[in-house]
Amino acid sequence: MRIAEPTVERLIKYHRLLISMKQGNSSVVSSRQIGDMLGIKASQVRKDLSYFGEIGKPGVGYHVERLCEHIEQILSSPKVWSVALVGVGNLGMALMGHSVFQSYKFEVKALFDVDPEKVGQNIMNIHCWHIDDIARVMKENDIEVVILAVPAVEAQTCIDKAISSNTLKGVLSFTQAPVILPKGVLFYAVDVFVELEKLLFFLKEKERNIS
Amino acid sequence: MRIAEPTVERLIKYHRLLISMKQGNSSVVSSRQIGDMLGIKASQVRKDLSYFGEIGKPGVGYHVERLCEHIEQILSSPKVWSVALVGVGNLGMALMGHSVFQSYKFEVKALFDVDPEKVGQNIMNIHCWHIDDIARVMKENDIEVVILAVPAVEAQTCIDKAISSNTLKGVLSFTQAPVILPKGVLFYAVDVFVELEKLLFFLKEKERNIS
DNA sequence: CAGACTTTGCTAAATATTGCACAAAGTGTC
DNA sequence: GACACTTTGTGCAATATTTAGCAAAGTCTG
Structure with a gap:
């Protein structure tokens, strides 16, 4: 059964919310x-949650911990993904520092850049390679996912090099280049x-409709 | 007429693409x-572009420059929006350095943070205030848009202070907190x-369906 | 334990979004 | 200028996604 995006x-x-609720006082949530x-509309929430069997109790709601585990199971990975971060500029560093990157679902195995100040260094305990080495390093470390945080003009070149590793399965891109x-x-x-x-466009539209 | 998101x-x-094509060699594109x-499917492109009147030529395509201007007009703002950036950490700095922030559509008028190292300083020529001053500074500068780049736990507090300015009309949030x-x-x-x-989930699903 | 609530799971309807298919219009070649 | 292309604009069908509505199940109160 396919689940829609x-x-x-x-x-x-929901999962994120439930995690923060686990430390709260109520053990049940509707x-x-x-x-x-x-x-989100309540009916939407119910539909989403009932996708995988009945888990709530009528008249009561959902048991926070149970529901959390339930969703965890749906979202869980059978393995820890090996990830490469390409581009260790401002954005790349911001990502690395972000709590998101302390996930049990994946591990950043290698960094790539072209800046000679960075290549060869360890940054936050992860080795930074030159982008030209990416195919080899990806193969050696079985890296299947690339996070792309380079300037738009370099995006395609970097990706092409990553593709040549033949291990690439997914890309999360932060550049605006197609x-x-x-x-x-x-992708x-x-x-x-x-x-x-989008925000500015709809702000404009809204003001236009008022006046 | 309302345009769907x-x-x-x-x-x-399209607009972004056309801008980069303007420096290219062909003046027409299909x-x-x-x-x-x-x-994107070609039929989708045509439908989107014909939303605002006929602009292409059958058998030829669309004139790059003309189409670009056409879309520009649709997306254009009647004014330059005044924006505040709340949170001048790694992410905030990365955003500031990003080329996106050299737009003619808006101007970052003020920065806000709590770090005493930053408050009172000018960062990239923009003054950084303490978050507690946000209501006053927003009112004084007619700031209607807030870009939120603070840790999740502080998001709501910051937004509440921004709301109290009574000038807030739109928020672009980079925090994961609702x-x-x-x-x-x-929003x-x-x-x-x-x-x-999502990427990891659908990667997993894909592998599961293969095996 | 009856009657008033609450809340789920689900079906059906409503909306939104995308994709197809084709006439009409323009181009190019001989 | 006839014929073979190409490509637009668009009506309609197909898909996808959200929302409403309601019976059934569980809780609470007195």
């Missing part, structure tokens, strides 16, 4: 409460520019 | 070419964690 996205958010906290990938390689992009433009 | 998102991407470069806003304030979030989790 928006559903997965919400499951991730779809309404979850929905209100995340800005990149061409062999089909079969999953997700975090596009700051697009989000900001 | 996915459409706006694609328009932004919906097929645009689609291939961005991973925040409660008065309705009427637009967009860039959620690194969610994107990464």
Whole structure:
């Protein structure tokens, strides 16, 4: 059974919320409460949660810990993914420092850059290689996922080198350049520019509709 | 006429692409070419572009410069938005350094943080205030948009202070915490964690379906 | 333990979004 | 200028996603 992307996205958010609720005082939570906290309709929450069998109790709600484990199981990986971070500039460093990067689901095995100040160094205990070594290092470390945080103009070149490792399975890109990938390689992009433009666009539209 | 969010998102991407094509050699481009470069179906491209009147020529395609201006007009703002960046940590600095922030559509008028090393300083020529001053500074500078780049635990507190300025109209959040806003304030979030989790989830699913 | 609530799981309807297919329009060649 | 292409714009069908509504199940109160 295939799960739709928006559903997965919400499951991730429920999971995150439940983790923070585990330290709270109530051991039970209703779809309404979850929905209100995340800005999602309660019926949507129920539909998402009932996707994998009945887990809530009518008249009561969902048991926080149980539900959390339940979602954890759905989202869980059978293995720890090996990841490479390409581009150790401001953004790359910000990512590395981010708590997200202390996950049990993946491990950043190698860094890549072109800056001679960084290449050869250990940064936050991870070795930084020259981007030209990426195919070899990826093969040696079985790296299947690349996080791309380089300037737009270099994105495609870097990706092409990563592709030549033949181990690449997924890319999370932070650059705004469109990149061409062999089909079969999953691609997700975090596009700051697009989000900001969208915000400004709909702000404009809203003001226009008022006046 | 209301434009759907996915459409706006694609328009932004077309615009970005067209800008880079303006320096290229061909002055004309087809919906097929645009689609291939961005991973979008040609029919979708045509539908998006014809939303605002006929602008292409059958048998030829779209005139790059003309199309670019056309989209620019759709996306254009009647004013330059005043923006505050809340949180001048790694991520905030990365954003400031990003080329996205040299836009003619908005201007970062003020920075906010709690770190005594930063408060009172000018960072990249913009003054950094203590977060407690945000309501006053926002009012004085007519700041309507806040970019939130603080640790999750501080997100709500910061936003509450920004709300009390009464000038807040939109938020672009980089924190993973859900925040409660008065309705009427637009909210967009860039959620690194969610994107990464989605990537890993669908990678897992894909491998599971193969084996 | 009856009656008033609450809340789930699910089905069906409503919306939103994408993709197809084709006529009409433009280009190029001989 | 006839014929073979290419490519747009668009109506309609197909998919995807969200929302509403409700019976059934569980809780609480007196």
